[in-house]
Amino acid sequence: MNWSDIGDALFGGVSQYGAILALVQNSLWAGAALGLVGGLIGVFIMQRDMAFAVHGISELSFAGAAAALLLGFDVVAGSIVGSVLAAAIIGWLGARARDRNSIIGVLMPFGLGLGILFLSLYSGRSANRFSLLTGQIVSVQSSQLTWLIAISAVVLVGLLVIWRPLRFDSLDPQSAAARGVPTRTVSLLFMLLLGLVVAVAVHIIGALLVMALLVTPAAAAMRVAHGPLIVPVLSAVFGFVSAVGGILLAVAGTLPVSPYITTISFAIYLVCRLIGARRDSTMRAA
Template identity: 85%
Template sequence: MSWADVWEAMFGGLPYYGEILALVSNSVVAGAVLGLVGGLIGVFIMQRDMAFAVHGISELSFAGAAAALLIGVDVVTGSIVGSLVAAGIIGWLGARARDRNSIIGVLMPFGLGLGILFLSLYNGRTANRFSLLTGQIVSVQSDQLGWLIGIGAFVLVGLVMIWRPLRFDSLDPQSAAARGVPTTAVSFAFMLLLGLIVAVAVHIIGALLVMALLVTPAAAAMRIASGPIAVPALAAVFGVVSAVGGILLAIAGTLPVSPYITTISFAIYLVCRLVGARRGAP
């Protein structure tokens, strides 16, 4: 591939940028919602050491979306069902970290295998199959946008409602249990909220790269901040910048959106890590 081909792939759409942006406005809105909610929930993912769980849930979400694509029903519904099944199993059986990691290790190849099977049986457009793995900026249709925004709003409200007990349980589960916090119920509710937002992430960035918006922004924020307000606020900002910035860059060419989102997210993390190191952060 020549440099001219690379330039065309990355910036060939610049003369038509305004028209393309109008076509993907739904995805920009959905990406902003995902970045905001993903950054906030990512703080608890990091505090509870559950980054591995995000990937496990995304694999079954991918399987559910692939099954929906195969039988001709709404893909968002399929991914939600797959995510909630995975989140429920992990939340129910994985109370301890060792058990949780074992369960996730079993679910991941099972979900990925099912997804590949369903996609192999699907005879429709190849782009539809590829988008479930790596994201597709034009995959969010008008009828789906309401669902995605509604899911994001529901997760956000749910997080606000359980914020204090969830934070207590995330930082010191033994003390939280001793103080009467219903840790089992809080953990299960958190897993269901996580499953819902993962289902949204699959449609923006793809099943393979959801951690770029649900883990990396929070990890970056925790390198340069430590307060109970500063960390979630920064994580939300980093998530929105990564998601929306990636989409706005991707529409200038023909490349998938996921490399842009993951690159921006990773660059933010590197900068925060360097800043944290200069400040003497661990």
């Protein structure tokens, strides 16, 4: 393969861009909602050191979606069941970081194994199986878009309702408990909201790469900002740009959407890390 072949793979469909874009408008709307909500919830994922939990929940979400695909049910519903079940287990049993990591370590291979089993038994289109792992820009149907937008709205409202106690518990759990914050309830609610977001992410970027939209934007924002308002806003903007920008680029190419989204997300993180490192160096010199 030479450079021209790579260029054709990346941007081979530019001449038909408008026509293809009209076919993936559902994915654009879903990606925009996921980028915004994923960026917001990603701040708390980073503050609570739960990046590993995102990957664990995504594996059970993948298993639920694969089971629904095999049985002929709605894939979004199956993904939600798997995500919420995993989030509830982790949130209820993993109060301490050591317990949480061990539970996730057990759930991840179990969920991935179940998902692979269900996909191996599925005799339908291979693209449907592939999309659950790496995402597909045409995988969001009109009926599913309603589900995905509704889930994103529920997560956004839920985050706003518990924002203050969740932020207090994320930054200083001991003081939050001493002040009467129901930390266990707040943690469980957060895990359920996280499970719902992961269910949406699986249908946009695939089960293997959900952290590109739920962790990387927040990690990038924290490198260049520290305020309680600017960090969530930047994280949401970075998530939005990564998701929508990746889909827009994928429309012009022949590759799955996930390489474009992950590349944009990683590029944003690298730029923010360089800016943060230069700022810290300047402050030390001063």
